[in-house]
Amino acid sequence: MANNTHSTHNKKYIERFDSFSRFLHLLVIISFLSLAITGMVIKFSGVGVFQTLSKLMGGYEVTGFIHRFAAVITFIYFTMHIGYLIRKRKKRGIPFKAMLKGENSLVPNKKDLIEFGQTMKWFLGIGPRPEYGRWTYWEKFDYFAVFWGVMVIGCSGLLLWFPEFFTSLGIPGWFINVATIIHSDEALLAVGFIFTVHFFNTHFRPDKFPMDPVIFTGSVTIEEMKKDRPREYTLLKESGELEKKMVEPPSPLLEKAARIFGFTALSIGLLIIILIIYSMIFYYK
Amino acid sequence: MHRYPYLFLFIFLLVHCINIYAQDESEICFECHGDRTLITEKNGKEVSLFVNSNRFKKSVHADIGCISCHQDVNLDDLPHNENLAKVDCSICHEQAVTHFDRSLHGAALRQGKYLAPTCASCHGKHDILSSTNQNAKTYVMNIPSLCGNCHKEGTPVSKLVSVKERHVLEDYTESIHGDGLFRRGLIVTAVCTSCHSSHDILPHENPESTINRNNIANTCTQCHRQIESVHQKVIKGELWEKEPHKIPVCVDCHPPHQVRRVFYEESFPDKLCLSCHSNKSLQKTVNGKRISIFVDQDELSHSAHGTNPCIKCHTNISNSRNPVCLNSGKVDCSICHPQLQTEYNSSRHGTLHSAGDSNAPYCTDCHGNHNTLPKTDLTSPIFSRNIPDLCGKCHREGEKAAVRYKGPEHEIIKNYTMSIHGKGLLQSGLMVTATCIDCHTSHSELPFKDPRSSVNSNNIAATCGTCHLGIYEEFKNSIHSPSVTKTDEKLPVCNDCHFSHTIERVDEDDFRQGILSQCGRCHMDVTETYFDTFHGKVSKLGSVKTAKCYDCHGSHNILPTYNPRSTLSRENVINTCKRCHPNSNRKFVGYLTHATHHDKDKYPFLFYTFWFMTFLLVGTFSFFGIHTLLWLPRALKEKRNEKKKKQTYWKN
Numbered sequence: 001m002a003n004n005t006h007s008t009h010n011k012k013y014i015e016r017f018d019s020f021s022r023f024l025h026l027l028v029i030i031s032f033l034s035l036a037i038t039g040m041v042i043k044f045s046g047v048g049v050f051q052t053l054s055k056l057m058g059g060y061e062v063t064g065f066i067h068r069f070a071a072v073i074t075f076i077y078f079t080m081h082i083g084y085l086i087r088k089r090k091k092r093g094i095p096f097k098a099m100l101k102g103e104n105s106l107v108p109n110k111k112d113l114i115e116f117g118q119t120m121k122w123f124l125g126i127g128p129r130p131e132y133g134r135w136t137y138w139e140k141f142d143y144f145a146v147f148w149g150v151m152v153i154g155c156s157g158l159l160l161w162f163p164e165f166f167t168s169l170g171i172p173g174w175f176i177n178v179a180t181i182i183h184s185d186e187a188l189l190a191v192g193f194i195f196t197v198h199f200f201n202t203h204f205r206p207d208k209f210p211m212d213p214v215i216f217t218g219s220v221t222i223e224e225m226k227k228d229r230p231r232e233y234t235l236l237k238e239s240g241e242l243e244k245k246m247v248e249p250p251s252p253l254l255e256k257a258a259r260i261f262g263f264t265a266l267s268i269g270l271l272i273i274i275l276i277i278y279s280m281i282f283y284y285k
Numbered sequence: 286m287h288r289y290p291y292l293f294l295f296i297f298l299l300v301h302c303i304n305i306y307a308q309d310e311s312e313i314c315f316e317c318h319g320d321r322t323l324i325t326e327k328n329g330k331e332v333s334l335f336v337n338s339n340r341f342k343k344s345v346h347a348d349i350g351c352i353s354c355h356q357d358v359n360l361d362d363l364p365h366n367e368n369l370a371k372v373d374c375s376i377c378h379e380q381a382v383t384h385f386d387r388s389l390h391g392a393a394l395r396q397g398k399y400l401a402p403t404c405a406s407c408h409g410k411h412d413i414l415s416s417t418n419q420n421a422k423t424y425v426m427n428i429p430s431l432c433g434n435c436h437k438e439g440t441p442v443s444k445l446v447s448v449k450e451r452h453v454l455e456d457y458t459e460s461i462h463g464d465g466l467f468r469r470g471l472i473v474t475a476v477c478t479s480c481h482s483s484h485d486i487l488p489h490e491n492p493e494s495t496i497n498r499n500n501i502a503n504t505c506t507q508c509h510r511q512i513e514s515v516h517q518k519v520i521k522g523e524l525w526e527k528e529p530h531k532i533p534v535c536v537d538c539h540p541p542h543q544v545r546r547v548f549y550e551e552s553f554p555d556k557l558c559l560s561c562h563s564n565k566s567l568q569k570t571v572n573g574k575r576i577s578i579f580v581d582q583d584e585l586s587h588s589a590h591g592t593n594p595c596i597k598c599h600t601n602i603s604n605s606r607n608p609v610c611l612n613s614g615k616v617d618c619s620i621c622h623p624q625l626q627t628e629y630n631s632s633r634h635g636t637l638h639s640a641g642d643s644n645a646p647y648c649t650d651c652h653g654n655h656n657t658l659p660k661t662d663l664t665s666p667i668f669s670r671n672i673p674d675l676c677g678k679c680h681r682e683g684e685k686a687a688v689r690y691k692g693p694e695h696e697i698i699k700n701y702t703m704s705i706h707g708k709g710l711l712q713s714g715l716m717v718t719a720t721c722i723d724c725h726t727s728h729s730e731l732p733f734k735d736p737r738s739s740v741n742s743n744n745i746a747a748t749c750g751t752c753h754l755g756i757y758e759e760f761k762n763s764i765h766s767p768s769v770t771k772t773d774e775k776l777p778v779c780n781d782c783h784f785s786h787t788i789e790r791v792d793e794d795d796f797r798q799g800i801l802s803q804c805g806r807c808h809m810d811v812t813e814t815y816f817d818t819f820h821g822k823v824s825k826l827g828s829v830k831t832a833k834c835y836d837c838h839g840s841h842n843i844l845p846t847y848n849p850r851s852t853l854s855r856e857n858v859i860n861t862c863k864r865c866h867p868n869s870n871r872k873f874v875g876y877l878t879h880a881t882h883h884d885k886d887k888y889p890f891l892f893y894t895f896w897f898m899t900f901l902l903v904g905t906f907s908f909f910g911i912h913t914l915l916w917l918p919r920a921l922k923e924k925r926n927e928k929k930k931k932q933t934y935w936k937n
Contacts, residue, residue, distance in 0.1 A: 041826065042822050042823065042826065043822075045816075045821075045822040045823070045825035045826050046816060046822075046825055050826075051825065051826060051827070054826045054827070055827065059826070059827060059828075060823050060826035060827060060828045061828070063826070064823075120915070122919060123915035123916055123919045124915070125919065125922075129923075138912075160819075163866075163873060163876065164866055164867075164868035164869060164870065164873050165868070167870055167872035167873035167875070167876075168868065168870050168872070168873070170872065171872065172872055172875050173872055173873055173874060173875020173876040173877070174875055174876070174877055174880075174888075174890060174891075176876045177818070177876065177877045177880045177888070177890075177891055178890055178891060178894050180818070180819065181882055181891060181894045181895050181898060182894060182898060185895070185898035185899070185901075185902060186898065188902065189898075189901060189902045189905060192902070192906060193905060193906070193909070196906075196909075196913075197906075197909040197912075197913065200913050200916075200917075201913075201916075205916065205917070205920050206917070206920040206921050206923075206924045207920055207923065207924060
C-alpha cells in the first residue's frame with residue numbers, strides 16, 4: 001500500500017477501523033508519547049540529555065503537568081473504549097461472552113495458539129504463511145499489553161499522584177516506593193515494547209515498511225486484505241459482508257496527513273527508544 | 286647596741302678624744318695661719334696663707350681639724366714645708382670625688398683647662414658649709430647662682446662651643462622650677478643639681494648621664510612620682526616602664542631649663558614642624574626616590590589625630606639634630622595603640638612586614654597617615670562600606686596579594702560583592718553586614734590554616750556566631766558540632782555549606798540545589814539513594830522547591846532521628862512532612878525517602894518488586910526479540926520472491 005499510492009483510485013477499499021477506533025488510537029498515540037517522554041525524563045533524571053529535554057519542555061513542573069494531563073487522556077480513552085465495547089454489544093444484540101468468543105474478538109483463543117505454532121514453522125521455512133483472521137495473535141498481544149499497562153501504570157500512577165490520600169486510607173508509606181518501581185518499570189516495558197516490537201510488527205516489517213497508515217486512513221485494499229488476512233477475507237466474502245464493508249478510498253489529503261503524523265510519531269518513538277537504550281547502557285544502576 | 290654596750294662606749298670615747306685632739310692641733314695651726322699677713326710666693330704670685338679661724342670653726346670640718354685634710358703636715362716639725370700637697374677630698378668623700386673625676390668638670394680639670402672647677406670652686410675651702418646650711422653656696426636656694434657663676438650667659442664657660450644650651454640661668458629662673466624656688470621659696474623644687482646631679486655631671490650623650498634620653502624620665506620621676514598616670518591622655522602609661530624608647534622623653538615636651546606649665550608651644554610646637562612641612566614642595570629622598578613630606582594642615586586637623594601635637598607621634602625628635610626631625614624614622618603607632626600593634630605583629634600582614642616584604646601593608650596603608658579618620662567617618666577607608674575596596678586594593682584578582690595567593694579562593698572581591706553580605710553592604714546599605722574584617726579581623730588576620738586564625742575550621746563557627754548567634758547556638762548542639770560528635774573525620778562548619786566569599790541567600794536556587802552536593806561530600810550513600818527517590822529525581826531536573834536535605838533534617842539543628850528533638854523524630858516527622866504535604870499522616874511518613882531496591886535486607890519489598898519487574902521485562906523482550914529476529918529474514922525472503930514473481934510476470 002504504502003509504496004503505490006498512485007494506483008489507489010483504481011482499487012477497492014475495505015474498512016478495517018471505524019472512525020471512533022481511529023480517533024481513540026490517535027488519543028493513545030498522543031497521550032502515550034507524552035507520557036513516555038515526560039516519564040522517562042524523571043526516570044532518567046540523572047542523564048544530561050533528559051535533563052536538557054526537561055528544560056526544553058519548560059522544566060520539571062511543565063513535564064509533570066503534561067504527564068498528568070496525558071494520564072487523564074489515558075483514563076478518558078480507556079473509559080471511552082469500554083463504552084465503545086458496551087455500545088457495540090448492544091448494537092449487535094449478543095451477550096458479552098459471545099462477543100468475546102466471536103471471530104472478531106481480540107480475546108486470545110485456541111486458534112491463536114495454533115497460528116503461533118504455524119507462524120513459527122513459517123518463520124523457519126517449514127510451513128506456509130498462516131491464514132490469519134481479522135486479528136493476529138501479536139495484534140491481540142498488543143491490545144492486551146495496552147489494556148494491562150493502562151491498568152497497572154494507571155493505578156500505580158494514581159497512587160503516586162495522590163500519596164497523601166491513599167496513605168490516609170491505610171496504605172503503608174513504603175508501598176509508594178513499591179508503586180514507584182512498578183510504575184517506572186512497567187512504563188519502561190510498555191515504552192520499550194511499543195517502540196520496538198509494535199513498531200516492527202506493524203510498520204517496519206519488510207512488507208509494510210516504512211509504515212502502515214491503516215490506523216489513520218482506516219481502510220485497506222481488497223488485495224492487501226487477501227494477502228494479509230486471508231481468513232478474514234474468506235469469511236467476509238462467504239457471509240456476503242464484504243460488499244457492505246466497501247468504502248471510498250481515503251482522500252489524498254488524509255493519506256498525506258496520515259503519513260506526516262505517522263512518521264512524526266514513529267520518529268519520536270524511535271528517538272525515545274534510542275535515548276532509553278543510551279541511558280540504560282551508560283547510566284542505569 | 287644593747288648587746289655591745291662596751292663597744293659603743295669605747296667608740297664614743299675615741300671620737301671624743303680625736304675631737305679634743307683636733308681642736309688642740311688646730312690651735313697650733315692658727316698660731317701661724319691666724320695671721321692675716323702670712324703670705325707665700327707661688328709661681329711668682331703672692332698668695333695669702335691666712336685662714337679665718339672663725340669661719341673654719343663654723344665649717345663642717347671644724348671638728349676634724351687641719352691635719353685630717355693636710356695630712357703631709359708634721360706637727361712635731363714646725364714650720365712645715367711650704368709646698369703642701371693639694372688636699373684630697375676623696376680621703377673622706379670617696380664617691381663624690383669618683384663621680385667628679387669622671388664628670389665633665391673632672392675631665393676638664395684633668396685636661397688642665399683653666400675654667401674647670403675643683404671641689405673648692407663650689408664648696409669653698411676652709412669655710413665649707415653643709416648644704417643644709419642656708420649660707421652654704423651649695424644650699425638648694427643658692428645652687429642656681431653657684432652654677433650660674435660659670436654657666437650664666439656671658440661667662441667664659443657659656444661661650445664654649447660645646448655648650449649648646451643658652452641662657453640657662455635666665456631660662457631656669459623663668460621656668461616653673463625657678464619660679465618655685467625663687468618666688469615661692471619652695472626648697473623641694475628642682476635646681477641644677479637635681480637633674481644634672483651634683484658631682485656626676487655628664488654630657489647628655491653619655492648613656493650614664495642623668496639627663497640622657499634614656500635616663501631623663503628616671504631623673505624627673507625622682508620628684509614627679511607617678512607622673513605617668515597624669516600623662517595617660519598623652520602617652521600610654523604602661524610604656525613608661527616597659528618600653529621607654531617608644532615614648533617621647535620628658536624634655537621632648539618640657540624643654541630643659543625652660544620647663545613651663547604651657548609647654549608644647551615652647552618645646553617642639555606644631556608651629557615649628559609646620560614652618561617647614563606646610564611647604565607643598567618639601568620633599569625628601571628615600572632609597573633614591575623623592576617623596577613629598579608636605580603635611581596638609583587642613584587634612585590633619587580634620588583627622589582622628591587632629592588634636593594631637595606632631596611630637597606625640599613623631600617622638601624621635603631631638604635638638605641635637607638639624608633639623609630636629611632628621612632621620613626620625615617611622616611613626617610607631619603602638620605608643621598609643623599597643624594592643625592593636627601586638628595583634629598586627631602576629632598577623633600575616635605584620636609577619637610579612639617585619640620580614641621586610643615590600644608588599645605587606647603597614648598601619649598607614651590602611652589608615653592613611655595625616656589624614657587618618659575614625660571608622661565611623663563615612664569617608665574613612667576603614668568605614669564598613671569602604672572596607673571591601675580597601676582590602677581589594679591588594680586582594681582583588683590580579684593585584685599584588687591575589688597574585689601571590691595559592692589557595693582555593695579566587696575573585697574574592699567580585700564574589701563578595703555578589704554575595705549576600707556584599708549585597709547587604711553595598712546594595713542594601715546595611716552597615717552591620719559582614720565585611721572582610723568581620724570574618725578575618727582587622728589586625729590579626731591569618732591564613733585559614735593557622736589554628737589561631739578567625740577563619741580556621743575550628744574557629745569559624747564562633748566567628749560567624751558573633752553576628753549569627755542564634756544559629757551558632759543551634760549549631761553547637763547539633764550532631765555536626767564537635768562538642769556533640771567525637772570523630773576523627775572532619776565535621777562541617779559554616780563555610781562548608783555556605784562557602785566564604787560566595788555566600789548567598791539560602792532561598793536562592795543555586796544554594797538549594799548546591800546543598801545536595803555539599804551534604805553529599807560526606808553522606809555519599811544517602812545522597813545517592815536520595816537521588817533514587819522522587820525528591821532526588823525531581824531535584825536533578827532542576828526542581829528547587831522539592832525537599833532538599835535540610836528541609837527534612839533541619840539545617841543548623843540537625844540531630845539524629847532517634848533524638849526526640851530531631852525534625853525527623855517520631856513526634857515531629859509528620860509536621861516536618863506537612864510543610865510541603867499538608868495532608869501528611871502517620872502512614873504517609875512511612876515513605877522511604879532514601880530507599881534503594883538494591884538492598885535486599887533493608888528493603889526486601891522493593892528488592893523483590895524490582896527483580897520481578899526486571900524478569901518481566903527481560904522475559905517479554907527476549908520473547909519478542911527472538912520473534913522479530915525470526916520474522917525479519919522470512920519477511921525479507923518473501924518480499925524478494927514477490928519481486929521476482931512480479932518481474933517474471935512482466936517479462937512474460
